[in-house]
Amino acid sequence: MNKDQIKGSLKDAAGKVQETTGKVIGSNEQRIKGVKKQVEGQAQKAVGDIHEVIKDLVKK
Secondary structure (H helix, E strand, C coil), X not given: CCHHHHHHHHHHHHHHHHHHHHHHHCCXXXXXXXXXXXXXXXXXXXXXHHHHHHHHHHHC
């Protein structure tokens, strides 16, 4: 696991919390920020996943 995978997963989780909090308090702004953070986290994790695949291919 590399730093992009870890940071991406954490950002995704934080976004889920922020989205849920926004729903609970009735703040569309917080909900949207949470969804945005989730997308960013998922993209960062995907970059990390690609790096791992490339690293594995280079080892072979």
